[in-house]
Amino acid sequence: MSNSSPWNHLEEWRHYSWRLVHKAAKTRKGPLRTPVLATVDGGRSSVRTVILRDVSLERDVLILFTDARSSKVAQLEKNKKSSLLFYEYVKNLQIRVNGEVTVHVADSVADSYWKAVPARSRFNYAARLAPGTVLEGPGDGLSEAWRNDISPEESEAAYENFAVLVFRARRVELLHLHPQGHRRAAYTRTESGQWEGCWLVP
Ligand SMILES: Cc1cc2nc3c(=O)[nH]c(=O)nc-3n(C[C@H](O)[C@H](O)[C@H](O)COP(=O)(O)O)c2cc1C
Numbered sequence: 001m002s003n004s005s006p007w008n009h010l011e012e013w014r015h016y017s018w019r020l021v022h023k024a025a026k027t028r029k030g031p032l033r034t035p036v037l038a039t040v041d042g043g044r045s046s047v048r049t050v051i052l053r054d055v056s057l058e059r060d061v062l063i064l065f066t067d068a069r070s071s072k073v074a075q076l077e078k079n080k081k082s083s084l085l086f087y088e089y090v091k092n093l094q095i096r097v098n099g100e101v102t103v104h105v106a107d108s109v110a111d112s113y114w115k116a117v118p119a120r121s122r123f124n125y126a127a128r129l130a131p132g133t134v135l136e137g138p139g140d141g142l143s144e145a146w147r148n149d150i151s152p153e154e155s156e157a158a159y160e161n162f163a164v165l166v167f168r169a170r171r172v173e174l175l176h177l178h179p180q181g182h183r184r185a186a187y188t189r190t191e192s193g194q195w196e197g198c199w200l201v202p
Pocket of ligand 1: 047051
């Protein structure tokens with residue numbers, strides 16, 4: 001393993017990993033685009049795959065979209081503590097992020113992201129009943145209007161179910177598996193926005 005590898009330099013490794021996450025959101029490609037979001041459901045954990053929609057490197061914020069009626073939203077409204085788990089299998093890099101989520105529905109944050117959601121993608125928020133509702137048979141829960149080319153005006157009906165999850169990162173843990181020596185590091189974000197890191201036994 002070369003000494004110039006990013007995982008041999010504490011601060012550089014965090015920047016490197018954060019840049020990879022940012023790139024996945026921007027290019028809409030690669031395994032880092034679909035992390036696992038964990039929430040607390042009463043006394044249990046609850047996990048699901050989500051799509052990473054946006055990243056602010058300056059504010060250490062990650063953006064996800066969901067249906068405001070989904071279970072995860074109810075869970076986050078009770079307990080905003082949450083985690084995101086990323087695995088980049090080509091680079092053998094695991095990224096664990098702990099943070100807090102604020103839910104935005106029908107406000108200026110939701111509004112600004114909604115404008116960029118194409119009409120054809122708005123069906124994700126358009127089921128007649130809440131996600132997770134029991135059906136009599138197989139189905140996607142959508143009304144007939146969504147099966148054809150829906151106009152931007154008609155697609156506006158889904159806005160009321162559209163939620164933006166703003167995930168503020170507080171702690172990041174990195175793990176790189178390598179035959180010549182694994183590397184693990186943890187970083188905590190201070191109130192002033194600085195990151196303090198340390199190496200850990202993998
Ligand atoms: C590849 C993939 C991407 C997904 N992306 C999202 C997403 O961006 N937002 C979302 O709410 N659900 C997404 N889902 C569905 C969730 O995994 C989950 O099934 C759904 O949101 C209901 O979760 P909940 O009942 O815990 O709220 C995705 C599923 C897969 C397989």
